[in-house]
Amino acid sequence: MTKHATEANFDGLVGPTHNYAGLSFGNVASQANEKRLANPKQAALQGLHKMKSLAALGYRQGVLPPHERPSTDLLRTLGFKGDDAYVIREAARMAPELLSAASSASAMWAANAATVSPSGDTADARVHFTPANLAFNLHRSIEHVTTQRLLGAIFHDERHFAVHPALPGTPVLGDEGAANHTRFCGDYDARGVEFFVYGRRVYGGAAAPVKYPARQTLEASQAIARRHGLSDDAVVYAQQRPDVIDAGVFHNDVIAVGNQQVLFCHAHAFVDQASVYEALREKLARTGVTFEAVEVPDSDVTVADAVGSYLFNSQLLARGDGKQVLIVPQECRENTRVAAYLDRLVESGGPIAEYRVFDLRESMRNGGGPACLRLRVALNEAEIDAVAPGVWMNDALYDTLTAWVERHYRDRLGFDDLADPQLLVEVRTALDELTGLLGIGPVYGFQR
Incomplete structure (x- = not known):
């Protein structure tokens, strides 16, 4: 599958x-499964299985490491003092919701x-990255520093890559x-x-959802396009329908996915959808x-079906x-x-000729499907060669990471476990080993 240029995941x-x-x-699945016991080991193994399977099909597949959690830096910023163990115990006693935020594995x-x-679009012919500020949620707003x-460690060659800081973390520039x-x-x-999709426009006004927040602003999308050196004639902005945000479509990738010339989306994805097309x-x-839209009618798959099944949170x-x-x-x-629609879809002779099913139950229960788990990066041959080589998935890395997960991950995790200072020791031990396995150097604060 790999050729002159490819889209790596x-x-x-x-x-x-x-x-x-x-x-x-606003993430229906995340809220519905609150307080359930999780299985971190199974979650990691499910994700690794998807990575290995796509690599085996010939797709370029890379790995992004987890972040250090719980974040004692966040807890100290919020006023907790003492050594790591004391900070964690005091946060669990005094502000358990803050310990939950500091412990989230949402960077997955x-x-x-x-x-x-990609370099084909940018003014300086480099691949540009802007980490998302994720300003709406406390537990996610701290991710961009480590990201x-x-x-920067994986795409370190500045001849080919430009890794920017996140946009300022203000609601005006909310970026997901x-x-x-x-x-x-x-x-x-x-x-x-x-194609940049936003939920609200801060300046100039636009319809907005009333039940759930619109996390992405037009202003943030425009700032990123300018920063990346994109020309106006190669950018399209579209607004999500406010009513579908209120139905649980907190990101565009819950209602639409695209690749090459194909957009696969629900009929209720965008404001003034015909004009977007x-x-x-x-x-x-x-x-x-030639652009091609594959639009799913509400009569076949409702918005509720899409949110419940994550049909559009798929990889194309x-x-x-x-x-x-x-995927x-x-x-x-x-x-x-949804199952009946998918069968009709592949039999229709359209651009989507096949689908493959993966068990990602642990991620799905927290509101993240196949598309949530991956960052797409289009790369030419020279850029592929410039990526840190140890992050590319293959049979050997899959075996290595599977054994690493088996050694270091728990198979049950609830809130009481987050309050255990030993968990942080386990996490740091695991991550210190992981950076060596991937060959990316000391990227975490505790390694510096």
Whole structure:
């Protein structure tokens, strides 16, 4: 599958503190499973299985390491004093909700790690990364510092890559990363059209949801496009429908996914959807590519079905024969309407000719499907060679990481476990070993 240029997927490796704290307001699955016991070991192994399976199919597959959790830096910023063990015990006693936020393994959802613009689109012909500030949620707003370090270690060659800091963490510039960004193109190294989807517009006004927050702003998307050196004729902005945000579509990747010339989306994904299609069609045509929308009618799959099954939180991957394969979670087979639609879809003769099902139950219960777990990075051959080589998934790395998870991860985790200072010792021991296994150097604060 790998050729002159390719789209690599870098999946977040689920961290040892994976738990169900229900921290993400507006994420229906996250809130519904609050306080359930989690299985970090199973979660990590499920994610590794997906990575290995896609690598075995010939796709470029990389690994993004977990973040250090619990974050004692956050707890100290919030006024807790003493050594690490005392800080954790006092936070558990005085402010358990803050300890939950400091312990979240949410960095596993790499679609929120950053927005990425390939070298074919940028003014300086480098791949640009802007880590998401994730300003809406406390537990996620602390991620961008480590994310920037990790991206800087993996994409370290400044001749090919530019890793920016996050945008300022203000609601005006709320940025949730690639979960609200899609790139359309022909060949991956050719010029494409970057599609930014926002939930609200701060300046100038626009309709907004009333039940759940709109996390991505137009202003943040525009700032990233400017920072990455994108031309106006190669960018399209679209607004999510406020009513679908209120139905639990907290990111665009819960209602739409795209790859190359194909957009797969629900009929209720965007405000003025016909105009969105027309803008994409017109700008993509200038690159010599014909845009194709595969729109799912509400009569076949409702928004509630989409949120419950994560049909659109899937990966759309090029097969190499002009067709696409859809990577979906097991929940799509368990919803009878979604399963029936998928069978009709692949029989229709359209651009999506195949789908493959993966069990990602541990991630799904926290509100993250296949698309949440990966950050897409289009790379040419020279850029592939410039990536830190130890992060590419293959059989040997899969075996190594599986053994690492088996050694270091617990198979049960609830809130009482977060209050155990020994958990932080286990996490640091595991991460210190992991950076050596991946060859990325000391990226965590405790290693410095």
